[in-house]
Amino acid sequence: MSTKRLPNKAIILACALLVLAFAACTQAQPTPTVTQMVAKETGALAEPVTIRIAVLPITDALPMYVAQQSGYFQAHGVKVEFIPSASAAERDQIIAAGQADGMINEIVATLLYNHQQVQIQIVRFARVASAEWPQYYLLASGKSGITTVEGLKGVEIGVSEGTIIEYVTDRMLQAEGFNPEEIKVVAVPKISDRMALLSSGELKAGTLPDPLAFLAIQQGAVVVLDDSRHPGMGHSTYAFRKEFINQHPEAIRSFLAALEQAIGEINAAPEKWDSLLSEQKLVPDPLIGSYQVPQFPTASVPGEELWNDVLAWAKAEGLVQADVAYQDSVNPTFLP
Template sequence: MEQLKKRLMQTWPRHALYLIILLFFVPHPSFGKDLLRFGVLPVVDTLPLLVGQNAGTFSDQGIDLELVSFQSALERDAALQAGKLDGYFGDILNTLLLIQSGQPVKILTTAFHTHPGHRMFGIAAAPGSEINRIEQLKGKDIAISRATIIEYVLDTLLRSLNLPSDYMTKQEIKKMPIRLQMLLSSQISAALLPEPLLTLAESKGAQVIKDDRQLDVCLTVLAMDMTRTADKPRLPERFLNAYAAAVAKINEDPESYKQMMIARTRFPMPVKDLYKVPVFPETGPPAEKDIMATQDWLVQNGLLKEKIPYGQVVCR
């Protein structure tokens, strides 16, 4: 190294020498960042991750956030179990089931919680059916996907009305586009749909007869593989700082991020002027009551063997 410096001093002007030293010996700004591969689905709840990646809030915390998009939760979970992801966007149900299977994951924060000013899920009745009250759906078919957040929200909606979970006849239709198509063609009486498909169904004549705005439920979360924190104990804190900064940017002016939401999520263009960008909750793990209510449902439905202590589910 000393011989190289002497040779450069003899043959190069001093200002050129300084430039070379800067180029080769000063660390690049991206060096030293922690790479985090986060699995996401193309849904509106992931907007803060998209904004944070684009606006540099994660980079500011020394995190190189790579968002890996999947078309289904099944594909995402398989990638996590294969060690290809460091974290993911999902819900409490799938996180509890992953923990039960031995995956070392914990929830970092709520991604979306039911909000009185913005619906995220709702029961829609088929166009032309003249169904406009929940009582008219007693015994009728409703399209859902079983053992998912969809069925959990439906049962929670029914419980809030003091109705049993078998008040309607649940029909398993996993693929959302097919569920919507069957509803709009009146092949099924009702369907439980997420936004913005709920707004799309409504724009095509479906009647939304009940939604989640009056519930108090954590809908989606962000979780991390805790093996990543073994030698970086502050990594979750830094991640949450970055995520909180992205949420703050959105909540200052939600509609200014609509184009990013449309471009980066599975968004139906016909409702781009009807659907409003939601306000996102402050960062923080789901309340213990949310975790326990979800576990109660999973145990009752034979999906969870035994309840998992709150401290083993959330990162605090």
């Protein structure tokens, strides 16, 4: 049997064409960037989702600004847009209108959102009062003559009613042995008014958050009690609209992963953030340079015991009428 042979040139040409075709199919991929490598490892989104946060000018928000400044949000594949809110009431209006997706709030506020149907979910602690780092301070006016907890019995204490401020005030005094009849609160919703009335002596006592409590102390107020004596009562949380969580679960996961990096950076060097605190107006200017940034909690959510205690208080105050299930309102599944 005869075999027909291809000419040598034809064989070489055929081989060359095969090599070129193979090379075209197996071209080397470009070296991935750091952002792409982080995205691959963390499961960050290929198409960045924009997360809108209604943010108050409070120290609790510092980790978000650090995550933005350090590029952690970008590295994890999300864009974060801050929507300034002057007050909790304005923040809640922005969320209710769907103009923001998330916020820093606390359990009392979440109960009020969810008492009829689940509208938001807590996904992480923002801050937690500890034995070393108090968050709320019960202050007496320097003109009141009150210097001890006992001196507060029957004295009107300025608070914002139906908020974490009133909850912490009640629970701290109860833990100090006060009975309900000995605890008197008066509604002074605006913190600026509370500070002014304390300074003038028109208000004998009031509860203020960190860092504004320190400004009041500079102006002559006296610390009578703070939640470092009763850790775990004072807190704040990150919460998101349930609709947004359902639509963008990976964006929430990426947001929290970036936040965790920022918190690690802050806790390792809490003294280096004065310029950012001043730039974002998270701390009053007179305190810049002397204010100590607190340690922020690592990835965690409020426990069921704290939730149930706040719920019991809210029901007793008439803020909610029925139970609100912990499992429906607190979602730990996105924590890194």
